[in-house]
Amino acid sequence: MKKLKLSLKNLNIDKSWTLFLDRDGVINKLLPDDYVKNWDEFKFVGGSIDAIKTLSGIFGRTIIVTNQQGIGKGIMNENDLDDIHSKMLKEIENNNGKIDKIYFCPSIAEENSFLRKPNVGMALKARKEFPEINFRKSIIAGDTISDMKFGFKLKMIKVFLSENIDICRAYPQLVDFSFKDLKEFSIEL
Ligand SMILES: [Mg+2]
Numbered sequence: 001m002k003k004l005k006l007s008l009k010n011l012n013i014d015k016s017w018t019l020f021l022d023r024d025g026v027i028n029k030l031l032p033d034d035y036v037k038n039w040d041e042f043k044f045v046g047g048s049i050d051a052i053k054t055l056s057g058i059f060g061r062t063i064i065v066t067n068q069q070g071i072g073k074g075i076m077n078e079n080d081l082d083d084i085h086s087k088m089l090k091e092i093e094n095n096n097g098k099i100d101k102i103y104f105c106p107s108i109a110e111e112n113s114f115l116r117k118p119n120v121g122m123a124l125k126a127r128k129e130f131p132e133i134n135f136r137k138s139i140i141a142g143d144t145i146s147d148m149k150f151g152f153k154l155k156m157i158k159v160f161l162s163e164n165i166d167i168c169r170a171y172p173q174l175v176d177f178s179f180k181d182l183k184e185f186s187i188e189l
Contacts, residue, residue, distance in 0.1 A: 008188050015060035018133045022142030023066035026161055035070030039087050047183030052097035054186040061130055064102040065122040071106035118149035148174040
């Protein structure tokens with residue numbers, strides 16, 4: 001489903017653009033009612049590694065922004081997350097993909113941390129580290145409305161990735177494009 005009149009191709013995405021990627025449900029499969037606490041529990045969504053190779057070849061920067069409240073809840077710790085991320089990056093790099101940086105928010109939802117999506121703190125951190133980032137030339141790709149709100153606040157292009165398009169029909173102003181998954185999005189560029 002493409003909501004806007006323009007197609008993604010009309011955006012003329014090049015190396016001056018940044019891709020912000022959600023992790024859970026986009027790069028790796030969601031665990032129902034649980035958090036991915038170790039590498040054994042981390043399973044790539046089919047096609048996502050190849051999609052990252054394609055996308056990171058198109059965008060200037062590819063950045064992951066991920067809420068990880070399993071840490072704030074004490075179910076896992078930052079070392080567990082670091083280990084998952086270093087192994088994930090290795091797989092991605094082995095397939096010639098590139099992630100410039102991963103930002104995560106360990107806080108539980110109730111704390112309403114500025115870093116936790118839909119708040120924009122992780123994006124501001126990224127722009128501080130990579131000053132060439134222009135949010136008007138950025139895409140957020142995620143599988144929740146929280147990701148879309150994050151992008152909306154920053155005036156990014158918002159790409160909703162889900163098999164369930166009823167969700168984005170309920171929030172038409174928050175979703176610019178929607179695709180089944182990262183692979184389908186990557187083919188569309
Ligand atoms: Mg997600």
